[in-house]
Amino acid sequence: MSIQEAPTTPMIDMDALSDLSGFQGTLAQRVYAVLLRAIMTMAAPPGAILRKPELSERLGVSRSPLTEAFARLSADGLVDIVPQSGSRVTYLSLDEIYEASFLRTALEVAAVRHVAAHRDAHQMEALERNLRLLTFQAGEGDLQAFFEVDEAFHALLFQFTGYKRAGTLVRTVSLQLTRARHLILPQEGRVESTLAEHAAIMSAIRAGNAAAAQAAMEAHLDLVAERLAPLAEERPELFRA
């Protein structure tokens, strides 16, 4: 394995990672957050080479916090580190996207089953409110707001399991999925189908039917990976050779 320059090697948009404010924690954590955002938003596209001295100067930190941030990003599967050679943003891979979808579905299914079996009145009210809000935003046509309510629904499910690390874990295993999702435009009919799928999940939760909730959630998440498949043909330069 090696890091090779090429005429077509993509560049990082350095403007996107100018400062560390807006984040908290140690320098290393803030550097990680900044780089993570840059990678997820494609400001640092697949194949881009990450240079410690360059980033060090740009962010105004030494190489130590960068080293720690690189290590975490490598564990997340977002950066390839080649000893004594270099580091670059990982290419996308349909295999990895499907794997991320498999793992995410496993966790989301377990969460929705748990909630369907153990929900209380307070939780139900919060979920119903989310569904009403989603319905409202579908009518408004504000896509950004719609997607935020969509994500909040899934976050609520993990919150209501009572398991603290579960939400963090699902976010980590979904990183490849989330990154690829930044590349596809909203598709025809997606808002309507998402709304219908959430409604199906909710009606299973309302009924306390874990098996039905599982099936509805699986159907919902399978579509996410499916929508990403054409990307490998449309943007081959972003994918692993």
Place this chain on the structure above:
Amino acid sequence: MSIQEAPTTPMIDMDALSDLSGFQGTLAQRVYAVLLRAIMTMAAPPGAILRKPELSERLGVSRSPLTEAFARLSADGLVDIVPQSGSRVTYLSLDEIYEASFLRTALEVAAVRHVAAHRDAHQMEALERNLRLLTFQAGEGDLQAFFEVDEAFHALLFQFTGYKRAGTLVRTVSLQLTRARHLILPQEGRVESTLAEHAAIMSAIRAGNAAAAQAAMEAHLDLVAERLAPLAEERPELFRA
């Protein structure tokens, strides 16, 4: 949060982590592997304070690879790092054990469903062979060998999903579970019930019945967490206050 010494603070068994041989990769990875083993086997028991200079001298490395190893162990939930104060092995917690069991079950269930739905002849033969071997070892009474075959069964299921990171992920989320399991003695009838549970899972896989495989796997794994519950009463000094 703070790291406070106390008369009862447990000590690390330094003899258990003398050398780095037997592991490969960078120094940091080998140091991580050595410390992980020490924590999992209770050579570094919950509450033990990890001192970088001490470990640095003992292992013959500088503080850099130790820092990286600490960071990974902290991400695994096995070490608490308190900035500018110190680091100690985390205490056990029934909440975290249940959470680990929840996450592990979510992943194992997804794996066994996948295998039940997509198994091929070659995979079935490997699984049947594992079950025959487990039956044999149950009769032999060699507990260590029995448990290894048990674990191999679960590893095979993840391998047969074809998803490369899944096995690693389940190992990571199960760390708290595995550590606690080192503390309980084999219980009466456990070999027989484990064998019966594996047989139930296998018959569901054979039938290609994903729902039955899921139910059998859930039943199997619920017992693991259940067996650990009494530990909090028997060994309160190992648990979070």
Place this chain on the structure above:
DNA sequence: AATTTGTCACTAACATGCTAGTATGTCAAT
């Protein structure tokens, strides 16, 4: 005796210097 305060030892976090290994460009030989 109880409480505050100052000091000192110790820590993680960070900065920086060093080393060994890798890619790349140059130039000589063919």
Place this chain on the structure above:
DNA sequence: ATTGACATACTAGCATGTTAGTGACAAATT
């Protein structure tokens, strides 16, 4: 034009020096 040796300029990994924050403890104060 092609190849191959070599010098050069990079890199990650590791060692070590520095800084600022924390806990422990004893002296000072109430």
